[in-house]
Amino acid sequence: MSHRFDLRGRFAIIRMAMSEDSRLSTIIEAARKRFAHFGVAKTTMNEIAHDIGMSKAALYYYFPDKDQLVVAVVDQDLEKFSAVVDTMINRPSRAAHKLKKYVSIRNAFFKELLTLAKIEQLGVADLFDPMFSHLRANLFKKEKELVAKILATGIREKEFTRASVEEHAELFVCGLIGLRSAALVINPVTPIHNIEVVDAQTRLFVDMFLKALRP
Amino acid sequence: MSHRFDLRGRFAIIRMAMSEDSRLSTIIEAARKRFAHFGVAKTTMNEIAHDIGMSKAALYYYFPDKDQLVVAVVDQDLEKFSAVVDTMINRPSRAAHKLKKYVSIRNAFFKELLTLAKIEQLGVADLFDPMFSHLRANLFKKEKELVAKILATGIREKEFTRASVEEHAELFVCGLIGLRSAALVINPVTPIHNIEVVDAQTRLFVDMFLKALRP
Numbered sequence: 001m002s003h004r005f006d007l008r009g010r011f012a013i014i015r016m017a018m019s020e021d022s023r024l025s026t027i028i029e030a031a032r033k034r035f036a037h038f039g040v041a042k043t044t045m046n047e048i049a050h051d052i053g054m055s056k057a058a059l060y061y062y063f064p065d066k067d068q069l070v071v072a073v074v075d076q077d078l079e080k081f082s083a084v085v086d087t088m089i090n091r092p093s094r095a096a097h098k099l100k101k102y103v104s105i106r107n108a109f110f111k112e113l114l115t116l117a118k119i120e121q122l123g124v125a126d127l128f129d130p131m132f133s134h135l136r137a138n139l140f141k142k143e144k145e146l147v148a149k150i151l152a153t154g155i156r157e158k159e160f161t162r163a164s165v166e167e168h169a170e171l172f173v174c175g176l177i178g179l180r181s182a183a184l185v186i187n188p189v190t191p192i193h194n195i196e197v198v199d200a201q202t203r204l205f206v207d208m209f210l211k212a213l214r215p
Numbered sequence: 216m217s218h219r220f221d222l223r224g225r226f227a228i229i230r231m232a233m234s235e236d237s238r239l240s241t242i243i244e245a246a247r248k249r250f251a252h253f254g255v256a257k258t259t260m261n262e263i264a265h266d267i268g269m270s271k272a273a274l275y276y277y278f279p280d281k282d283q284l285v286v287a288v289v290d291q292d293l294e295k296f297s298a299v300v301d302t303m304i305n306r307p308s309r310a311a312h313k314l315k316k317y318v319s320i321r322n323a324f325f326k327e328l329l330t331l332a333k334i335e336q337l338g339v340a341d342l343f344d345p346m347f348s349h350l351r352a353n354l355f356k357k358e359k360e361l362v363a364k365i366l367a368t369g370i371r372e373k374e375f376t377r378a379s380v381e382e383h384a385e386l387f388v389c390g391l392i393g394l395r396s397a398a399l400v401i402n403p404v405t406p407i408h409n410i411e412v413v414d415a416q417t418r419l420f421v422d423m424f425l426k427a428l429r430p
Contacts, residue, residue: 182396
């Protein structure tokens with residue numbers, strides 16, 4: 001590699017990086033639109049390429065297959081979710097209120113994800129697909145951080161009893177994940193409208209959690 | 216059908232039913248032994264038939280395949296589990312103690328089930344296998360009944376605050392199922408020794424549940 005100072009070359013690299021970035025978001029936005037209108041299953045890579053006037057080869061250069069495009073779309077949603085929660089957490093209000101708000105933002109987020117994917121039946125396969133393992137791990141880590149933040153505030157403000165933030169954040173997030181997946185264990189093909197049952201259970205879970213955290 | 220009173224015929228039917236019953240339990244016990252020693256996967260129908268000196272055809276008459284034999288073995292375990300819990304519930308002690316005891320009996324029961332099946336890795340497939348859907352539904356119903364019994368006692372004795380027994384029993388059981396499956400959602404291939412983590416979480420869940428139920 002040359003160590004020669006080359007301003008023009010550097011600018012060229014920055015320009016390339018920028019156009020890569022904007023190309024990526026153009027693709028992701030096009031994919032998102034297709035997925036939302038027709039569902040993931042009914043969308044082809046050809047259609048996405050056609051929508052943005054890109055060659056199929058160019059599209060495959062960025063995303064070797066549709067699965068990776070799904071991951072990119074959901075990853076972007078995760079970032080948004082995390083940002084929305086962060087804004088909410090930083091507003092002045094009681095920690096108990098924030099924890100409830102967290103759950104309702106989370107529920108809305110999952111409903112949107114399911115709509116995006118046009119998943120009529122929430123199959124077990126969708127939950128455990130190895131393709132999503134990175135996303136799942138990522139989401140779990142983020143959720144624990146966000147909930148830990150809320151719990152730490154509540155304990156600091158003496159709204160909650162002193163308790164292990166780490167342990168309780170993990171129990172809370174696992175509880176939320178668990179109630180949804182318990183519905184699947186009991187009935188492996190849970191139609192989306194049954195999610196209302198899970199939502200009611202989740203509210204009861206949050207109430208109990210808050211009661212137990214009272215000083 | 217003849218309505219003629221035929222005592223001898225009736226006795227013959229009862230005798231047949233009894234020998235069917237003892238044949239069934241001989242088969243189930245033989246299967247249980249094989250499963251426990253060699254695991255379900257490594258056991259063949261031939262071996263079970265050979266162990267009890269039964270023809271393969273006769274064995275297949277009672278159990279069309281190995282899966283149904285697995286279901287029969289586990290079903291018997293469920294009955295035992297239910298009986299053990301019932302005895303515990305009927306002893307005089309505090310409801311909070313009974314709820315904790317319930318969880319420890321339950322954990323021991325699941326560990327035994329996993330040992331029986333020689334499942335080294337608790338795969339997602341095992342949890343959701345449609346072959347087990349009847350067992351799952353059955354277990355869920357029984358668990359809800361048993362926990363509801365404990366909660367009702369606690370409320371009657373004013374040890375617990377007044378609350379919907381049905382709702383709370385369901386949340387409790389779904390929570391137990393959920394914490395275990397959450398571990399799988401986060402990491403689809405959870406080695407059995409990781410179950411210790413789930414056990415610790417379960418204890419925290421029970422503690423929170425009991426705290427929230429305080430009058």
